[in-house]
Amino acid sequence: MKTTLPLIILLFLCVSAFGQAKFEKGYYITVEGDSIQGYIKNEDWNRNPENIEFKSSSENNSSQMLPLKQVQRFGFEDGDKYETFAVDVDVSPTNLNELVTNASPTIVRDTVMLRVLVKGTLNLFGYTDKSSKTHFYVSKGGEEPRELLYQRVKRNNNDKVGYLTLDLYKGLLSYYLSDCESVQSRVQKVEFKQSQLAALVAAYNACVNPGAVATEPEKEIGKLKLGVIGGFTALNYSFKSGSSSFNNLVNSDFNGQGVTAGLAVNYTLPRAHGKWAIANELMLKPYVAKGHYESSTETSDTEFKLLYLGLNSMVRYAFTTGAFRPFVSVGLANNLMLSDNSRQQRETSRYGTVRQYDEKPLDEVRKYEQAILLGAGVFTDKYAAEARLEKGNGFSFYTALESSKTTLTLQLTYFLR
Known part of the structure; x- marks a missing residue:
């Protein structure tokens, strides 16, 4: 049980290492303005790219890495488009424990690839930096994109510390949308979210230039799947104690097996080709383990018979994006004991007196258990x-x-949709 899972994970890591790169038909524009057609490795970036991998044809096995300074813009035939700009970037912290009292935005100058979200009279771009902070930029015509600022600040009021969010982006939006009053009036209700900002900018473009065709990315939504689970579990309980009162538990080897069943909710996150997912499971976990103990004065047979309701919460990563997708998962389990029907039959012999007991192994047990989960498996569309x-x-x-409890479960999930 101790070596099986690491071996499985190692096997999937080796399989993933031989996966084919996902190159898709696209183009890039050089800084000199030349348009180059070919194939670009589509990483479906969570964070905006700093370079692209390009090859001239699908049959070509060799590729070249193109840095920012060589690419004015690039895009896929049916997918994302990026443009390179030198812009001001707000690098102010967003985590509460990093905020400084009454701090102004911290702005740095950088050259980045911005993802095109809406293209038209008013353009909207998106940028996720190395720290996973989300930025949005707007521009008109050939002007430099300007960031829509959204800042968290720390404020001290006597002995109390508070936090505020400053919707600075609304002022810049109002300025840009001033020539369309019907759209401008919606600015104060717009949240700092890609879907709402894109809808607002698209509405403005339609207002000022009704005949123009504006480009807008598809809505980024994850994929939700519901499933039912069945599995087989092998388990082991072990005990440690400095007291001789628990020798019959400490010196017994408690092993068992059983079946589990439950419901699953698997949410695949957008971007990164759907490789990341969040999984939650509600499981019935019956655990039955038996142990035998013998000494010169005592013999005991113990059976732990426990039923838990468990909530498993995990993060999953799939190595490939095809029909057959190896994955690994890590997470936590929170198990609540529903019933305890454990028994212990014990016989003691001291000074010629033999006594027999049929009782609970422990007078009191903890009802709540926490556990770490590590897994490896294979996805298909349905299983x-x-x-x-x-x-x-x-x-x-x-x-x-x-x-402590250790279980190894082999389980199969069938996705209803």
Whole structure:
């Protein structure tokens, strides 16, 4: 059980290393203005690219890496388009623990590739930097794009600390939309989200130039799948204690098996070709493990028979994007004990007196268990097969007795849609 999962993960890592690069038909414009047709590796970037990998034809096995300074803009035949600009970038922190009291925006000058979100009389661009901070830019005609600023600030009021968000972007939008009053009136209700900003800019372009065809990206939404789960589990309970009172548990090897069942919700995140997903599962986890103990004065047979309701929450990463997609997952399980029907039959012999007991192994048990989840498996459109290791803190309530639980589950998920 200790080596099976790492071997599976290593196997999938090796398989992914031999995957074919995903090159798609596209073009790029050099800084001199030359248009070059060919194939570009489409990374479906979460963070805006700093270079592109290009090859002249689909049959060509060699490619070249083109840095920002060589590319004015590039795009795919049926997909994203990017343009390179030297712009002012707000690098102010967004995490609350990094904010400074009454700080002004921190602006730096940088050359970046901006993703085209809306193209028309007013252009809208998107930029996600290395720290995953989201930026939006607008421009008219051939002018330099200007950032729509959205800032968090820290404020001190006597002995209290508060945080504010400053919607500075609304002022710049009002300025740009001033020649279309019906659209300008919507600015104060627009949130700092790509979908709402793109809709506003598209509406403005239609207002000032009704006959023009504006480009707008497809809405970025993830894919939600519901599924049912069945699985087979092998498990082991182990105990540690500095007290001889628990020798019959510490010196027993508790192993067992069982079946699990539940419901799954798998949400595939947009971009990155759908390689990242968030999975949540509601599982019934029956655990049955038996152990035997013998000493010169005592013999015991213990059966732990526990039923848990578990909520598994995981992040999954798929190595490929085809019909057969190896993946790994990591997450946490929160298990609530629904029932405990554990029993222990014990016989002691001391000074010629034999006593027999039929009782609970422990007077009190902890009802809530936390566990770490590690898994590896394969996705298809309808199924997910996975081997998963779960390592939890067990059910011991006593400070003098530490328990741990390890399970290896082979499970199959069938997605309803």
